[in-house]
Amino acid sequence: MSAPTAWTVESVRRALTAKQISARELTDEFFRRIGERNPELNAYLALCPERAYAQADRIDRQVARGASLPLLAGVPVAIKDVISTAGIVTTCGSRILQNYIPPYDATAVTRLEQAGAILLGKTNCDEFAMGSSNENSAYGPVRNPIAPDRVPGGSSGGSAAAVAAGLAVIALGTDTGGSIRQPGALCGIPALMPTYGRVSRYGLIAFASSLDRIGPFGRTVADVAAALTVLAGEDANDSTCARTPVPDYTAELHKPVQGMRLGIPKEYFGAGMDPAVRQRVEQAIQQLAQLGCTIEHISLPHTDYAIATYYLVATAEASSNLARYDGVRFGFRAPAASLAEMYRRTRGQGFGQEVKRRIMLGTYALSAGYYEAYYLRAQKVRSLIARDFAEAFRQVDLIVTPTSPVPAFRLGERTSDPLQMYLADIYTVTGSLAGLPGISVPCGTTPEGLPVGLQILGPHFEEARVLRLAHAFERASGFSS
Amino acid sequence: MSIRREDVLRVAELAHLELSEHEVQLYLQQLDSILRYVEKLNELDTEAVEPMAQVLTASPAEADPLREDLPRPHTAGEHVLRNAPEARPPYFRVPKVIER
Numbered sequence: 001m002s003a004p005t006a007w008t009v010e011s012v013r014r015a016l017t018a019k020q021i022s023a024r025e026l027t028d029e030f031f032r033r034i035g036e037r038n039p040e041l042n043a044y045l046a047l048c049p050e051r052a053y054a055q056a057d058r059i060d061r062q063v064a065r066g067a068s069l070p071l072l073a074g075v076p077v078a079i080k081d082v083i084s085t086a087g088i089v090t091t092c093g094s095r096i097l098q099n100y101i102p103p104y105d106a107t108a109v110t111r112l113e114q115a116g117a118i119l120l121g122k123t124n125c126d127e128f129a130m131g132s133s134n135e136n137s138a139y140g141p142v143r144n145p146i147a148p149d150r151v152p153g154g155s156s157g158g159s160a161a162a163v164a165a166g167l168a169v170i171a172l173g174t175d176t177g178g179s180i181r182q183p184g185a186l187c188g189i190p191a192l193m194p195t196y197g198r199v200s201r202y203g204l205i206a207f208a209s210s211l212d213r214i215g216p217f218g219r220t221v222a223d224v225a226a227a228l229t230v231l232a233g234e235d236a237n238d239s240t241c242a243r244t245p246v247p248d249y250t251a252e253l254h255k256p257v258q259g260m261r262l263g264i265p266k267e268y269f270g271a272g273m274d275p276a277v278r279q280r281v282e283q284a285i286q287q288l289a290q291l292g293c294t295i296e297h298i299s300l301p302h303t304d305y306a307i308a309t310y311y312l313v314a315t316a317e318a319s320s321n322l323a324r325y326d327g328v329r330f331g332f333r334a335p336a337a338s339l340a341e342m343y344r345r346t347r348g349q350g351f352g353q354e355v356k357r358r359i360m361l362g363t364y365a366l367s368a369g370y371y372e373a374y375y376l377r378a379q380k381v382r383s384l385i386a387r388d389f390a391e392a393f394r395q396v397d398l399i400v401t402p403t404s405p406v407p408a409f410r411l412g413e414r415t416s417d418p419l420q421m422y423l424a425d426i427y428t429v430t431g432s433l434a435g436l437p438g439i440s441v442p443c444g445t446t447p448e449g450l451p452v453g454l455q456i457l458g459p460h461f462e463e464a465r466v467l468r469l470a471h472a473f474e475r476a477s478g479f480s481s
Numbered sequence: 482m483s484i485r486r487e488d489v490l491r492v493a494e495l496a497h498l499e500l501s502e503h504e505v506q507l508y509l510q511q512l513d514s515i516l517r518y519v520e521k522l523n524e525l526d527t528e529a530v531e532p533m534a535q536v537l538t539a540s541p542a543e544a545d546p547l548r549e550d551l552p553r554p555h556t557a558g559e560h561v562l563r564n565a566p567e568a569r570p571p572y573f574r575v576p577k578v579i580e581r
Contacts, residue, residue, distance in 0.1 A: 103560035122533055147498070196536040210536055291553050308519040315552075319496060326497070328573050333566035339578045340497075348499030356498055363496040365487070377522050379532035384525070386533060419514055435536035460537060479519060 005396035007169050009075050009218055009226045016063055016074050020465040023056035023063070023074040027118055030076045034120070035165050035335045037162055041143050043152075043161040045081050047121035048088050050077075050470060055118045062116075071230055073116035078168035080159045084203035085109055093127040093137040093155075096350030102136040106203025107235045108172055108214050115230040120168055123158030127352045128322065129174055129207045131155050132182060135415055136354040138464050143411070146188055148292040148409040153183030156217070160187040163217045170227050171217045176208050177310050178404075178428025180215045181440040182360050185403035185453020188442045190223045190470060191217045192342035195460050196435035199228075200235035203218040208317035209240075209434050211310075212357050221441065225249035228463060246460050258292030260465075261397035261426060268427055273405045276446035281402045282438060284443040284473065288400065291458045294394055300388040303383050310429040311422055312365050312378035318355075319362030320403035323351065386434040393459045396468055403453035411430065427455060437463045439465045441470045442479040483516045484509065 007026075021029075030047060038044050059074045082092045084102035091097045105113075113119060126136040134142040134157025142157040144150040145165035152161040156378060160183035162170045173180040175193035184191020192215045198213045200398030206212060215225035232246040264285060266370045269278065289295050325345030328331035334345035351359070365374035392399060407428060414421050431438040437460070440453035454473070458466040491508050493500050500508070559570070567574040 038549055100564055103563075109572070140546070176574050212575060239548075267498040293512050302525075305522055305525065310521050311515065312522075323497075327566060328575055329561070330564035336576055339576050342576050343497040344499035348501075351498070353504075356500070356504070357508060357511060359496050360489070360492050361500065361512060363515075364492045364512065367492065367495060372517065376532055378519075379534075380530040381525060383530050383534040418511055419518055422515075431535075469565070 006219055006413040007040045008165065009072060009169065009223045012074050012169065015071060015214040016059070016069065019063065021137035023059035023118065023340065024053060026074055026077065027052050027056040030120055030167065030257050037145070037165055037167060040148060041145055041161050041165060042140050042160040043123055043142050043165065043167060044078065045087050045091060045093075045124050045139055045158070047118055048085070049090070051117050052120055055113060055266065059116055059118070065384075067082050069146065069354050070114070071226060074111060076120050077112055077117045077167045078120055078159055078162045078171040078302050079109060080156050080171070080173050080207045081206070082125060082159065082174055084110060084205065084463060085119070085122065087157060088122060090122065090205070090423075090458045091139070092129070093125045093139060094355070095138040095332055096325045096346070100330050101219040102203070103430045104203060106235060107200035107300065108231050109203065111230050112227075116171070123156070123162055123171060125158055125478055127355050128318070129176055129179055130318070130358055132178065133409070133414065133422055134158065134183070135411065136352055140328070140426070141411055144187060144408045146449070147408060150410055150450070153184065153186035153404070153408065154433045157183050157358045159217050160184055160191065161186070163219060164189050172214055172224055173217055174204060175213050176211045176314060177217055177432045178425045180217065180236060181428050181438055181453070181455060182404050182425065184217055184440040186408040186451065188445075189219060189453030190224050190441050190474070191215070191465070192228060192463070193315055193431065193437060194228060194441045194463055195239055195242070195437040198437070198463065199231045200238040200241040202235055206321040208314040209321065209380075220390035221439075221467055221474050222253060224439070225253055225258040225471070226465045231466070239305060242461070243378055249464055249467055253468055253471045255468055257469050260293045260300060260398060260469060261296055261396040262288060262293045263296050263298040263392050263400060265298050265300045265303065265392070267300055272423070272426070273402065273445070274407060277402055277405060277407060280444040280446070281454060285400060286462040286476065287477055288359035288469070288473060291476055293469075295393045298392050298396060298399070300383065300392060300430065302388050305387055306430045306433060307422055307426055309378045309385065310433055312374050313362070313433070314381060315358040315362030316365045316375045317362070319359045319366065322355070323357055336378065346375060354418070359476045382433050385430055389430075389434045389436060397464060401455045401457070403427060403455040407446050407450035418450075431457045436462060437461070437466050439466050439470045441474055443473075443477065444479055483520070484513050
């Protein structure tokens, strides 16, 4: 199979402006590619051609008029299925929302479309974004386009696979403990988790509210920056969305990186790391030094406690957020003679194994007699983890680590032991707990040809700095997809 | 075992989850191993540490995060009932409520 044309935000704009292709033809091309590859990859759960062509025609009329085009004019995008889309089935990868049709659009979706993006459809994910391999979807796993016998990572596996396979130019994912960055690493594309509160979550179906973020995947760092410029900023419908001013992230990309101080935390290079991953990441750090950055070895002493902290905080919040799925107002309902029985059966049959496991763990951690020992203690350790980062960022501008300790693993290889699956999030949950922005950028492949990701973490609201280093690395390394 | 079968049944009851016997066994094992893992948090002295109550410390831009509280039309209206498994507008319908 010939490699698909690697469309980017910039090349779409040039082709539309030069009238080499119409937005309608471009949309046709993407639906044709999806028709060819999606039966194997299972990246999309639903397509919305009517909405896509209506938007394409709007863009074509703007081109015909010679109007100035909005930032993402004609850019085909995919939306993770935990983000609400008016009139388009939104399942969260769960049986319990099998027929759910949201009455409104998430703010992130509205902003993409207002910027001219063409919405192609909804992407597969782990059920309620709970998982690291996309194998927890009620609608079947997603396959990694680089190696179809392997997972794409998770939970935003469908979004990552869609962009990596050329079935969308930009895709939205969500990150609670690594669910954007890890699949970005495993599929070999840039993937950004913005600062907590940077992007509105209105219309995002909640998993863990003190951790959840929406962020973009793209084929290049520049595309991720363009998407963030559109997505970021305050929203009257989300009181947790920050008012901090939004810079033009694209304009910030080209500022120099010379003299940047980069922290390399020793705790992120311990046991359990695949040797090929280690080699690629160490090489990437040398390349960053060659770009004129100063490499400083630092310590984030509470790193080893992050997985335990994360799985208590996230499951406690999930057990509360998922209480709303009771068969009364939306989604699946199991037949039963009484209301209480209806709740139990609906939830027992509607949720998958991992979701039930996390509801059980979270309910236990919050229950009388255990709250202080588990949830409260975890929130205290979370303060310590956040403090580690705050102290580190007094010495360094950015922190550089691997994104995932391992490259893409085989389907079914890790499903039997949930704890082992949780440990795969070791390098990503820390930034989640501390509310920091972080990106994963490709930094080469293993000898088997599997992508490796480099994670760059920054202080709160310093996405511009994170993106700038990622962009400089991408250009210098030539690992852009 | 740090968790007993009765605990699993009690938590399932609290969470309104009907579990099969197989699931009770499975979660007993798995929750036990996860809970033993998270006990590593006890290694730390957290006596004097404040629990993290919010993710971002207030910057001047975030000092007043609330918008003006003004009534606005609710546009979702009848769409809301369309997703109901069973409805008799303007109500959701549920099975008979019986004292548990």
